[in-house]
Amino acid sequence: MTLLSDIGRFLLMLKGMFKKLENRRMYSKELMRQCTEIGFGSLGIVTIISVFIGAVSTIQTAYQLVSPLIPISTIAQIVRDTVILEFAPTLVCVVLAGVAGSRIASELGNMRVSEQIDALEIMGINTKTYLILPKIIAAMLMIPLLVIIAMVLGIWGGRLAGTAAGIISPNMYDKGLTSDFLPYNVFFALTKSYVFAFILSSIPAFYGYHVRGGALEIGKASTKAVVVSCVLILFADYILSALLL
Amino acid sequence: MIEVKNIQKKFADKVVIEEVSARMEAGRCNLIIGASGSGKTVLMKCMVGLLNPDQGSIFYHGNNFTTMDTEAKTLIRKEIGMLFQGSALFDSLTVEENIMFPLNMFTKDTTGEKIKRVNEVLDRVNLSGVNKKYPAELSGGMKKRVALARAVVLNPKYLFCDEPNSGLDPQTSLVIDKLIRELTVEYQITTVVNTHDMNSVMEIGDYILYMYQGKKEWEGTRKEIIFSKNQRLNDFIFASEFLRDAKDMRMLEETGKIPNERDMDQMTRP
Numbered sequence: 001m002t003l004l005s006d007i008g009r010f011l012l013m014l015k016g017m018f019k020k021l022e023n024r025r026m027y028s029k030e031l032m033r034q035c036t037e038i039g040f041g042s043l044g045i046v047t048i049i050s051v052f053i054g055a056v057s058t059i060q061t062a063y064q065l066v067s068p069l070i071p072i073s074t075i076a077q078i079v080r081d082t083v084i085l086e087f088a089p090t091l092v093c094v095v096l097a098g099v100a101g102s103r104i105a106s107e108l109g110n111m112r113v114s115e116q117i118d119a120l121e122i123m124g125i126n127t128k129t130y131l132i133l134p135k136i137i138a139a140m141l142m143i144p145l146l147v148i149i150a151m152v153l154g155i156w157g158g159r160l161a162g163t164a165a166g167i168i169s170p171n172m173y174d175k176g177l178t179s180d181f182l183p184y185n186v187f188f189a190l191t192k193s194y195v196f197a198f199i200l201s202s203i204p205a206f207y208g209y210h211v212r213g214g215a216l217e218i219g220k221a222s223t224k225a226v227v228v229s230c231v232l233i234l235f236a237d238y239i240l241s242a243l244l245l
Numbered sequence: 246m247i248e249v250k251n252i253q254k255k256f257a258d259k260v261v262i263e264e265v266s267a268r269m270e271a272g273r274c275n276l277i278i279g280a281s282g283s284g285k286t287v288l289m290k291c292m293v294g295l296l297n298p299d300q301g302s303i304f305y306h307g308n309n310f311t312t313m314d315t316e317a318k319t320l321i322r323k324e325i326g327m328l329f330q331g332s333a334l335f336d337s338l339t340v341e342e343n344i345m346f347p348l349n350m351f352t353k354d355t356t357g358e359k360i361k362r363v364n365e366v367l368d369r370v371n372l373s374g375v376n377k378k379y380p381a382e383l384s385g386g387m388k389k390r391v392a393l394a395r396a397v398v399l400n401p402k403y404l405f406c407d408e409p410n411s412g413l414d415p416q417t418s419l420v421i422d423k424l425i426r427e428l429t430v431e432y433q434i435t436t437v438v439n440t441h442d443m444n445s446v447m448e449i450g451d452y453i454l455y456m457y458q459g460k461k462e463w464e465g466t467r468k469e470i471i472f473s474k475n476q477r478l479n480d481f482i483f484a485s486e487f488l489r490d491a492k493d494m495r496m497l498e499e500t501g502k503i504p505n506e507r508d509m510d511q512m513t514r515p
Contacts, residue, residue, distance in 0.1 A: 023350050110336075119333040122293055122405075123347055124322035 010206050016128040017136075031134040038100050038135070038201075039142030043149070045099055046092055050150040053087045054079060054157030062167040072168050076158070076176025081185060083154035089189045090237050092150045093196035096143060097229040101204040104135055105225035108208030109218035117209070132205045139201035140194055147193040151186075192240050196233050203229045246271050247292065247403065247435050252301035254287055261287045262298070263459045267452075271402075272433040274426055274449040278441055279456035280481060285439045286407060288456065292437065293325060293405055294318055305403070323351060326396030326434075328406040328425075332388040334380040334395070340367070341376035344395045351399065366394040370424055386417035390424065397428055404434045410442040422448045443482060446470065455481070 021027050057079045065075060108131060111117050120127045155177065162168040168176075204225035211221045247269040254262040262284045269275035277285040290296040292303055294310065303310040305321050313321070334343050341363050348359045367373055370390040380388055389409060396404060406425060410418035426449045429436040438445065446453060450467040455478050463478045470482060483489045 026350055114331055115329045115333040116335055118295055119329060122322060122325055122327045124319040
């Protein structure tokens with residue numbers, strides 16, 4: 001019953017976001033603020049994760065490719081495809097669910113508990129449109145960009161680690177990268193990143209917006225938001241893979 | 246003018262407000278008083294539309310607020326200013342940005358005009374020069390005054406104050422009470438104050454609605470409250486022995502105010 005009721009309230013929240021804007025300039029300003037917080041605010045962690053994931057992928061692939069019949073450039077192909085198909089969109093979004101998701105849930109939860117949302121309602125502002133919609137739009141604009149950055153950095157990290165460890169030469173790595181490249185994989189990764197961006201922004205917004213109580217409940221809502229977002233991201237990952245690949 | 250007719254509100258099976266009616270006039274401070282849990286905050290939230298009453302109607306200048314569609318409610322809400330118990334200032338914005346927020350959202354004024362208006366209201370609440378400070382840098386009383394400035398920046402017709410003195414010392418409470426009263430009279434606002442601060446009751450209560458366990462127990466003016474024979478009201482208002490003694494001595498009847506120690510000494514001096 002709680003699950004059904006939560007789904008119903010979630011859908012009503014989404015419906016409630018699409019109302020007439022009181023002042024477009026104020027909403028654009030809020031959208032820009034959210035883009036900065038979600039996009040630039042997560043750039044550091046995305047960079048670190050991507051480079052290391054690429055590096056580890058190269059070393060581990062090389063460790064498993066022991067047959068002399070398989071050309072060494074295959075390492076680059078495997079790293080490229082795993083980074084593009086899985087690591088960049090999924091792992092980065094799971095991490096972002098923790099970074100951006102918890103921030104969204106705690107920001108809205110704090111606003112709810114300290115009556116700031118009520119204050120906005122009293123002013124005649126549609127709080128769902130003003131507070132939630134810019135966060136979802138900002139996530140859907142910035143997260144695919146972060147995923148593209150993660151792809152590039154992951155592949156570059158693999159090249160760096162491969163050369164540093166003497167596993168593969170830069171030329172061989174570049175040759176492997178360009179052979180049998182399927183642009184559809186990038187399209188698939190970006191499709192996933194849009195879906196994940198929606199999940200990791202709307203789910204925390206839902207839990208944060210509906211917080212009741214005090215500081216303890218904000219913490220609980222934040223944790224629940226991250227857990228539910230991660231589970232849904234993994235579930236959506238499976239569904240999208242089954243449908244699109 | 247706000248009129249509340251037979252409002253009822255339940256949470257699950259628990260009736261929190263039962264058949265409450267009241268008439269709150271413009272240019273007056275209308276107080277809702279009562280013990281914690283008596284339903285006064287729920288009543289106020291129903292009045293401003295944060296909660297929907299299960300039964301009854303609320304009229305703003307004769308227009309039924311409870312049956313209005315969302316757009317019409319939004320128009321009424323633009324005429325409402327509200328001072329929250331915890332001030333509800335936006336943490337990430339400066340004092341100036343907080344007060345300017347409703348102006349940015351609902352007016353087409355130039356930045357210069359908005360800043361001028363912000364300075365006017367800040368000056369009105371005796372807080373000039375704090376424009377660039379953040380709420381975290383202000384004291385409780387200053388936060389309340391900034392919140393009051395934000396509530397009146399658009400010249401509202403209705404002002405709601407939820408426990409405006411909670412957490413404040415008696416002197417600061419008096420300052421806030423005086424400000425609420427002055428603004429009410431100056432701009433002919435219909436002000437509704439939710440309080441259990443007895444100084445406020447005696448200082449600004451033009452019309453007082455006493456709630457007891459979700460029901461309207463008594464209504465009247467601050468003068469009438471002194472002569473009231475309602476036992477529950479007397480137990481609530483004159484809760485301390487000091488106040489009961491003062492009432493017994495009919496001092497309240499003479500002054501209309503809660504006495505301080507010096508007044509008591511003068512009264513008891515031979």
